[in-house]
Amino acid sequence: TQSTRPQRLLGAVQQNATRGDPRSVVKTIDQFCKHKEWAMNVGDEKGCILDSVVSELNPATVLELGTYCGYSTVRIASLLPPHARLITLEFNPHFAAVARQIIAWAGLQDKVLLVEGASGDWIPKMKEQFGVKTFDLVFLDHWKDRYLPDTKLMEECGLLRKGSVLLADNVVCPGTPDYLQYVRNSPRYNSQYFRSHLEYTKAEDGLEKSVFLG
Numbered sequence: 001t002q003s004t005r006p007q008r009l010l011g012a013v014q015q016n017a018t019r020g021d022p023r024s025v026v027k028t029i030d031q032f033c034k035h036k037e038w039a040m041n042v043g044d045e046k047g048c049i050l051d052s053v054v055s056e057l058n059p060a061t062v063l064e065l066g067t068y069c070g071y072s073t074v075r076i077a078s079l080l081p082p083h084a085r086l087i088t089l090e091f092n093p094h095f096a097a098v099a100r101q102i103i104a105w106a107g108l109q110d111k112v113l114l115v116e117g118a119s120g121d122w123i124p125k126m127k128e129q130f131g132v133k134t135f136d137l138v139f140l141d142h143w144k145d146r147y148l149p150d151t152k153l154m155e156e157c158g159l160l161r162k163g164s165v166l167l168a169d170n171v172v173c174p175g176t177p178d179y180l181q182y183v184r185n186s187p188r189y190n191s192q193y194f195r196s197h198l199e200y201t202k203a204e205d206g207l208e209k210s211v212f213l214g
C-alpha cells in the first residue's frame, strides 16, 4: 500500500533524527518539509515565535488543539519545566498514530498526553477526565472554524483563568476571521498579532497571542 505523507515524515525522523533529541527531530521535519514535501506543521519561522511565548510563560499546563504529526507538540514539550504537562488533541487517528511515534522518538512521551477525538467533545471533559483546573497556555492549530466556538467553550467550562494565553496559528492563512474579530474586540482579551509567513512559504501568515483577562 502507498505510504502517506505523515508516514514518510515519520520515516525521515527515524532515519535522520537522534533519539531523545527534540531539536534534531524539529530540524529533520523542517528539512523534509523544505526540500521534500510541504506539510502543515507550524514550521521554523512561526515555531520560533511559539518558542518565545512558551519560554516567557513557563507554563505548567498546556493544551494543544490539532496535533497533526506532533511537530509543535515536540517544540512546546521540549521547553516545559519537569512537572509540566501538555495535553494535545488530534481528531484524525492516522495523524495521532504518527504523532505518538514522533513524540516518543523525541523522548517527550512522559510530558505529553495525546488524546484522540474532536475538540468540541473533549473540552467539556478536561476537568473530570484529566484533573485539569485551568490551562496556562492553549495553542490553537486545528480546524480554523473551530477556533472561536472552542474558545467560547473553554471560557464556559472555566478552563481559562486571568492571564491564560491563547496562541493561534494561521490567523491569516488559511485564516480565522471570526476568531480574530472576537479576541481583538472582546474586553476580556488583550490581543497581539505576530506577523510571519505560512510554514515553508513566502505567503503571509501569523500567530495571534491573546491574554484572557478574566
Ligand SMILES: Nc1ncnc2c1ncn2CCOCCNC(=O)c1cc(-c2ccc(F)cc2)cc(O)c1O
Binding pocket: 040, 041, 042, 065, 066, 067, 068, 089, 090, 091, 092, 117, 118, 119, 120, 141, 142, 143, 144, 146, 169, 170, 173, 174, 198, 199
Ligand atoms: N482535536 C481536533 N478537533 C477538531 N478538529 C481537529 C482536531 N485535530 C485536528 N483537527 C482537524 C484539522 O487539523 C488540521 C488543521 N490545520 C490546518 O488545516 C492547517 C492548514 C494549513 C494550510 C493548508 C493548505 C494551504 F494551502 C495553506 C495552509 C496550514 C496550517 O498551519 C494548518 O494548521
Ligand SMILES: [Mg+2]
Binding pocket: 040, 041, 042, 141, 169, 170
Ligand atoms: Mg497550523
